[in-house]
Amino acid sequence: MQLRKVTAATAAVLALTVGATACGGGKKDDNGSSGGGKKITIGIKFDQPGIGQKTPQGYSGFDVDVATYVAKKLGYSPDQIEWKESKSADRETMLQRGDVDFIAASYSITPERQQKVDFAGPYLLAHQDVLIRSNDTSIKSPSDLNKKKLCSVAGSTSAQNVHDKLAPKAQLQKYPTYSACLTGLQSGAIDALTTDDSILAGYAAQSQFKGKFKLGGFKMTNENYGIGVKKGSPLKDKINKALEDMVADKSWQQAVEKNFGPADYKNEPAPKIGDIKS
Incomplete structure (x- = not known):
């Protein structure tokens, strides 16, 4: 079953007048890019x-x-x-x-x-996925997140989507940032963190976390x-x-x-x- 993350609403804006240059500097050429030392x-x-x-x-x-x-x-x-x-x-x-x-x-x-x-x-x-501790063998599918402590980050709907669609008994734990979630995951305060697998992999690849976490491989959405x-x-x-x-x-x-x-x-x-x- 697939989920779709809810994106933050953005304000409607009027386009600037035709011919405005990018703030990076320099007059653009006919191909829509600048060159010759421009930014x-x-x-x-x-x-x-x-x-x-x-x-x-x-x-x-x-x-x-x-x-x-x-x-x-x-x-x-x-x-x-x-x-x-x-x-x-x-x-x-x-x-x-x-x-x-x-x-x-x-x-x-x-x-x-x-x-x-x-x-x-x-x-x-x-894909939306979960990050868990490397030695955790209890979470093998999204349904295994039931009764587990799942990190919920302010401004993200990923954990709520899992709770609503796949694991209704998951216990959402609110943390301010993904880095705080990782610290909680490492200490055992939470059991899993969810967002895009690429983002999870990037966090887990940090030197202080190498070898401590693994991806679930659940592919809950396509991003x-x-x-x-x-x-x-x-x-x-x-x-x-x-x-x-x-x-x-x-x-x-x-x-x-x-x-x-x-x-x-x-x-x-x-x-x-x-x-x-x-």
Whole structure:
């Protein structure tokens, strides 16, 4: 049985006047990208280890690697990228305003979002899953979460969806962040944490947690990660070509192994452009 995560409602905004330039700087060329030393502005998550994270050393994660590869194919070196935090509730607004050129931020393609923005990709097929302790043999299916303490993070509906649809006797425990959930999972205060498997793998791959957790492999939803662009942007086709190149030259698989490998993440094969799994 599949679930669909409820996304945060976004405010309706008016598009800026035609011809406005991206905040990353510089006049854009006829292809919808800037060059010649100009900047490109890319939206990512700043707080998702393994996906998109800002650290004292810079930016890291699978989405960062994908975005950097795409930017290079568009003619930009890493030092020409301006990274901008794109929180889930702000993504459509940022694209519509022209705050960013594109967004790669665990951004699931949905019909509702496609009414507001365009998507290149998908470039990763993720699934809602659970993270449990490596030595836990009691949770082998979603129904085994009944009477278990399931971490519920503020602003996320994943745990509530599991409670409502698959494990009605699951005991939801509210924590402020996923990092706090991991600490609770490690100590035994909670039994499981749920969100996208890619996000869980990124957290579990952190050095302090290596070998301590495992994914359930339940695949409770399909989450097709796409790269968001403004409606009608000519960048969409260029990004799609870059994503195809990334798969073909093995850079995509290398990025998966680099960012998710320590969590023993069983990733799906790279999706075909335009192949959105419901």
